[in-house]
Amino acid sequence: MHTPERAKSLSSDSEMQSSVPFAASMILEVVPSPVRSFLQIAFHYLFTRRNEHTIVIDENCGISRNEIFHAARIYLRTKISPSTRRFKVNMTSRHKNLNIDIEPGQEVTDTFENFHLKWKLISMKPKDKGPGYGEKRCFELIFNKKFNERVLKDYLPSVLAKSKEIKKNDKVLKLYTKNGLSERKKEGGGGIWGSINLEHPATFDTLAMDPGLKKAIMNDLKRFVNRRDFYKKVGKAWKRGYFLYGPPGTGKSSLIGAMANYLQFDVYDVELTRLHSNHELRTIMLSTTNRSIIVFEDIDCSLEEMQDQTEDINQRVEMQLLGYPPSETKLTLSGLLNTIDGVWSSCGDERIIVFTANRKDRIDPALLRPGRMDMQIHMSYCSAKGFKFLASNYLDICSDHERFGEIENLIKNVEVTPAEVAEELMRSEDADVALDGVVNLLKRKQIEANKIKEEKTSAPEHQQAKRLKTVCPKKRVVRKCRENGCKMSARSCCSNLIIARNIEMDPNSVKSTVSNLAFGNVMAAAARDYQKDPELEKLHADRIAALKKEAEKRQALKNQGHGDWRAQGDN
Numbered sequence: 001m002h003t004p005e006r007a008k009s010l011s012s013d014s015e016m017q018s019s020v021p022f023a024a025s026m027i028l029e030v031v032p033s034p035v036r037s038f039l040q041i042a043f044h045y046l047f048t049r050r051n052e053h054t055i056v057i058d059e060n061c062g063i064s065r066n067e068i069f070h071a072a073r074i075y076l077r078t079k080i081s082p083s084t085r086r087f088k089v090n091m092t093s094r095h096k097n098l099n100i101d102i103e104p105g106q107e108v109t110d111t112f113e114n115f116h117l118k119w120k121l122i123s124m125k126p127k128d129k130g131p132g133y134g135e136k137r138c139f140e141l142i143f144n145k146k147f148n149e150r151v152l153k154d155y156l157p158s159v160l161a162k163s164k165e166i167k168k169n170d171k172v173l174k175l176y177t178k179n180g181l182s183e184r185k186k187e188g189g190g191g192i193w194g195s196i197n198l199e200h201p202a203t204f205d206t207l208a209m210d211p212g213l214k215k216a217i218m219n220d221l222k223r224f225v226n227r228r229d230f231y232k233k234v235g236k237a238w239k240r241g242y243f244l245y246g247p248p249g250t251g252k253s254s255l256i257g258a259m260a261n262y263l264q265f266d267v268y269d270v271e272l273t274r275l276h277s278n279h280e281l282r283t284i285m286l287s288t289t290n291r292s293i294i295v296f297e298d299i300d301c302s303l304e305e306m307q308d309q310t311e312d313i314n315q316r317v318e319m320q321l322l323g324y325p326p327s328e329t330k331l332t333l334s335g336l337l338n339t340i341d342g343v344w345s346s347c348g349d350e351r352i353i354v355f356t357a358n359r360k361d362r363i364d365p366a367l368l369r370p371g372r373m374d375m376q377i378h379m380s381y382c383s384a385k386g387f388k389f390l391a392s393n394y395l396d397i398c399s400d401h402e403r404f405g406e407i408e409n410l411i412k413n414v415e416v417t418p419a420e421v422a423e424e425l426m427r428s429e430d431a432d433v434a435l436d437g438v439v440n441l442l443k444r445k446q447i448e449a450n451k452i453k454e455e456k457t458s459a460p461e462h463q464q465a466k467r468l469k470t471v472c473p474k475k476r477v478v479r480k481c482r483e484n485g486c487k488m489s490a491r492s493c494c495s496n497l498i499i500a501r502n503i504e505m506d507p508n509s510v511k512s513t514v515s516n517l518a519f520g521n522v523m524a525a526a527a528r529d530y531q532k533d534p535e536l537e538k539l540h541a542d543r544i545a546a547l548k549k550e551a552e553k554r555q556a557l558k559n560q561g562h563g564d565w566r567a568q569g570d571n
């Protein structure tokens with residue numbers, strides 16, 4: 001059994017003395033002190049270090065986590081003794097116990113059956129980088145070489161098993177977000193992921209959704225985690241995909257929180273728009289842990305942005321031909337699909353992949369095919385049942401209330417999200433006041449809905465044009481372009497329109513709008529685009545002429561070798 005005394009002896013001068021045979025210690029007793037320390041080191045090496053074996057356990061295996069390193073960190077928390085000079089302590093509201101952690105440079109001793117071992121946490125930082133940047137950590141496990149086989153066969157597996165048990169008893173869910181490929185945060189040990197404790201309050205008990213659907217999701221999750229052998233037998237990666245879609249505020253994120261709390265799984269939040277290549281996506285997927293939920297939120301918007309980025313590349317290639325340095329963006333839909341269910345996806349167990357979107361019709365069907373997305377869940381507007389559920393949850397109204405009838409009648413005809421209803425219910429603890437708020441909200445929504453309906457049916461063309469004006473300018477431009485068969489990205493359509501408008505208004509202002517782009521090139525592209533679109537061409541014939549003139553002028557300036565030709569005005 002390990003004792004503080006033993007720990008101390010291993011980490012001090014007396015360790016050396018105690019580890020040499022009796023005869024050698026007698027010699028040390030009699031020699032003068034300057035010679036003694038020299039002999040101490042020599043004897044220590046001769047009788048102890050020579051017989052030592054060291055196993056190095058890195059934090060990561062390439063780009064994946066090294067599970068033994070992380071298990072050892074958890075296990076060694078229970079082995080920190082009074083002789084450990086420095087260690088960390090933390091505890092959040094969700095922890096059941098104080099959380100103790102070993103610090104780099106510190107040693108911890110352990111005893112297994114009848115032999116001793118020493119663990120040391122080592123941290124190496126590149127000199128020229130800031131704290132936590134590019135840091136590499138490893139454990140050194142030192143023991144007598146005659147126990148080599150027992151360490152590998154018995155001791156390390158027992159460390160893995162014990163750490164699992166400790167984790168189970170004091171599990172705190174984590175929410176991981178990406179740090180950036182080259183960063184390695186000290187805390188959280190997630191490699192390229194930074195983590196915070198996930199304290200999402202949502203559970204299946206607090207979610208307002210169809211009870212049948214709720215039950216089906218819970219059963220599906222339970223069945224999934226219990227089917228390790230089944231997945232092995234049929235030769236499939238042990239993962240499951242969920243696609244959650246519905247308008248903002250219908251509870252998609254809350255459902256993810258409820259799933260994490262139900263399964264006690266960590267959550268990884270992948271922001272596709274922050275990734276630059278398929279390689280980067282694979283790297284971050286490989287560094288996620290087992291028993292986790294990997295979330296791609298608002299995938300419809302992310303895919304649109306990915307497409308925009310790719311189109312930007314096409315523009316940049318054109319710019320490259322004009323002598324601009326090359327740059328590339330390679331995060332593609334096929335790369336995403338490949339990462340989800342290609343060879344990469346089988347590197348890990350018990351993974352749940354969740355995609356969320358506001359609209360299903362904007363998603364490429366390839367992404368939703370069975371095997372990729374096993375369960376599609378529609379999160380819809382609040383129903384009368386949903387409202388009653390929220391009322392009982394927020395206001396503790398378990399039976400009936402005089403305003404329920406009116407609310408049920410109104411809610412049937414309007415599109416209101418659970419988030420909007422919840423917001424009203426939270427405004428007052430007085431049920432009458434809160435429910436009045438809900439009634440007013442529903443009435444307002446009904447008036448708005450009626451107005452839109454009216455506009456649609458009365459003078460169609462005039463009203464439609466009016467309505468188009470009220471939607472956001474970007475959407476209006478894109479809608480107009482799509483109606484005319486233009487396939488350019490939203491961003492390109494808008495930037496072309498801005499350029500055209502600026503030319504019409506004030507040619508000098510153009511340079512500020514597009515100062516970072518290859519001016520002449522963009523102008524030419526914009527002009528080409530207007531020509532592609534017959535209706536726009538008709539409407540903007542003189543704009544096209546202006547664009548062409550502008551493009552030629554800028555190109556000519558460039559050809560003449562004017563330094564900063566983008567900054568030249570129209571003089």
Ligand SMILES: Nc1ncnc2c1ncn2[C@@H]1O[C@H](COP(=O)(O)OP(=O)(O)OP(=O)(O)O)[C@@H](O)[C@H]1O
Pocket residue numbers: 206207208209246247248249250251252253254255379418419420422
């Ligand atoms: N179905 C629901 N049951 C209970 N509460 C809900 C539900 N939907 C929304 N809420 C409440 O509204 C808030 C916002 O919901 P949530 O973020 O889960 O919606 P979302 O669909 O993910 O929205 P977004 O698409 O904008 O991210 C939640 O914190 C919760 O309080």
